[in-house]
Each structure stands twice: as C-alpha cells, then as structure tokens.
Amino acid sequence: MSNLHDIPVTTRTGCGERPVLRERGQREVFCGLTGIVWLHRKLQDAFFLVVGSRTCAHLIQSAAGVMIFAEPRFGTAILTDRDLAGMADANDELDRLCVTLLERRPEIRTLFLVGSCPSEVIKLDLARAAERLNARLLPQVRVLSYSGSGIETTFTQGEDAALRTFVPLMPHTDARQLMVVGCLPDVVEDQFRRQFEQMGIADVVFLPGRRASDVPAIGPNTDLLPAQPFNGDTVRALVARGARLLHAPYPFGAEGTTAWLEAAARAWGVTPAAFDAVTAPARARAETALARQRPLLAGRSLFMLPDSQLEPSLARFLHRELGMRLIEVGTPFLDRQMVSEELALLPEDAVLSEGQHLERQLDRVRAARPDLTVCGLGLANPLEAEGLATKWSIELVFSPIHGYDQAGDLAELFARPFARRARLAV
C-alpha cells in the first residue's frame, strides 16, 4: 500500500509541545479490517460481513486462522468482476446474502457491514444498505456499517470505526457511571470491574461489552476512561453526547495501571487509603513480575516503527519500568488528546515520529542498529535476516496486556527475542 504524497520530512513543534518528525510516504501497515479478529471474539452476538475482494477474505482468514475450529462470526461477501463492472446490482446481491446469512445464523443480533477498498472504489453505499436492511430486519437484528478499508484506515482504526457506530444508538442517561472505552479480553474486563467495585465504583460499563445488542446509555454524568489509545473518534463522539474524558496514561505495566485506575478513583472521590488497599497487592505482584524481566531489557535500545498507535504507551512502559533506551517511537497517527499523558512521560531524547515513510524509517533503523525493533509482520523477516531482533506489533493487540496481572506477560513479549537469542548463542 503506498501513499502518493511523498513530501519531505518535516519537524513540527507547537506551543509547549515536543517536536514530532512527520513522515508521509510509503506505508506498510495492515488495514482496519484486522480489528475484526479481536472484535468478533468479544462481541458474541455479532457478525462481521466484509464487503470486499478475495484479498480482504484472505487477510481476515489468515489473521484469524487460529479461530477456524469455532463457527466463525465473520465472513466476506466477495465482489465479483460483474459487481465491479457495474453489470450486476451489488445492492440486491448484498441484501439477498444478508437475509440468507441471518436465516442460517439466528443467534446473530448485530450485523456489521464492513467496507473495504473495493466497495469504496465502486461507491457501494453500505450506510444506505444498513438502513434498507434495518427497515426489513429490525428489531430481531440491527445492521450497522463502518469502513475498514485500507484507503481510510490502518490496523487499529477499524476498532475505532466499529465502536463509533454504537454512539448514535446510545440512549440518554443522567445517571453517574464510568465508561471504559476499548475492546478488552473478558478476563481483563473482569479484573478491572472487580478492582473498581472494591474501590466503591460500582456503576461501570465497558464499550464494547460482550453483546453488541446491549448498547450502554450515555450522558453528562458519564466519565470516560479510554483503555486503548486508538479510539479517539469514538471518544470525541461520546464527549459530544455530554460525557467527560478522564485523562490518564494507559494501563500497561504497574505504573500505567496505577495511574489509570487513579484517574477514575480521583473522579469518584475514592480516598488514597481505600485506593491503596485495593491496588497494593496486585501492584506488588506486577512489580515482582517486571523485576524478573528487567535484567533482559534494561539498557537495550528500542526502535518502534509506526503500526498500532500503542507505541507511545508501550514506549513509556518499556523505558520507565524496564529501563529500555528509546531511539525512535513511531506512531501512524498522533492523537494528542488521547496520548497527552503518555507524551509527557517519554524521555526528551527519544525521537517521536508520526506517519510512515518506509524507506527513510528503515534507513534510520539500519543506521541505529537497535537491540530491538517493533514492527509489522512484513518487515520483521527482512530485518531479522539483517541480524536485527524484532517484535511483531500485531501480537500486542491479540494478547491480554492491560492491567497489573498482565504486566509481566507484556514485558515478557519484549524480552522473548533476547531470551531466544541468548539460548541460541549457548
């Protein structure tokens, strides 16, 4: 996938902001369809129907390959040459396919029509298709649509686009509640819910929840606590519905998790003593787990190529809690509203870059020869062949990494390449 705007590298600074290297050039990032892989696992009553090509089908089939033993809750309506040439009415075909699918799978309550590059190129209007199908299928099934196309989205933006579709459906509430925004594995959601409850914060909702049909309410007494830095559009839509955004670093590592939980605790008037009583044991466990990984990571240099938008948060964790030396922290988009707290915690000497210009970034990786490079799947093998240790960023969105009890596992994901090399060297 390439971007035609091959403009020179520029450095941008704003009032009180750290400099950012802006890159616009060839990209090497998955498209937003990838989000279906973790969203379909979470939303147990939803089906994701990609309206796309065989390439799109291959992408989600191979990305979700480990799931084939279960009845999948995703599929691809493949646009044929006749659709692309305008010789068949793709809308009629799509309606017919959706109705057949829903007859076969009566447990589905929400059907997402997911746009792709081909559906956008032929200007197939999936929002109108959803409206048309809703007129026929509501209230048994609700049809929603969003774009996961590589023209419009990268990798993690698919989740943001999917969650954003819930916001107009949310009923209004004046009740006080805490809303955690971002797809979390059930086990992590349960841990956070328990910790909030123990602090006395009982009215907690998660977006997304386990059922797409259970749409939470929203209103002026809702506090938003984002759990993923890449859901900025959803958060802004929720703020436009009156909710209040709590700013915090993300719950990666002992420090990040404490700061994230503290943001909610402060907003809800939890006393420091009550907060410590709830968090101290889990925090101590996390610190012990991190201490085990630190000898493998401390002092090692790290280069993060832009991929998942988790990069500033993970860089903060790897630097502050594990002693890694940051050379460059790249992110596909820098959404300052979502990562302001993280940026404040990054060391001054780390280069922060936004966007991608593949050749220039690879030149910098080769010049720096970092101990570890975090990158997409397509770059890992070539860099490994050049003797550079790599970590696939996609693993970081597929693995449970949030919260105290996952802190050690998160560190271990980065320590593994060093442990493997150490074993090979013996």
Ligand code: SF4
């Ligand atoms: Fe490729 Fe576009 Fe389909 Fe993604 S949506 S798999 S980038 S064709």
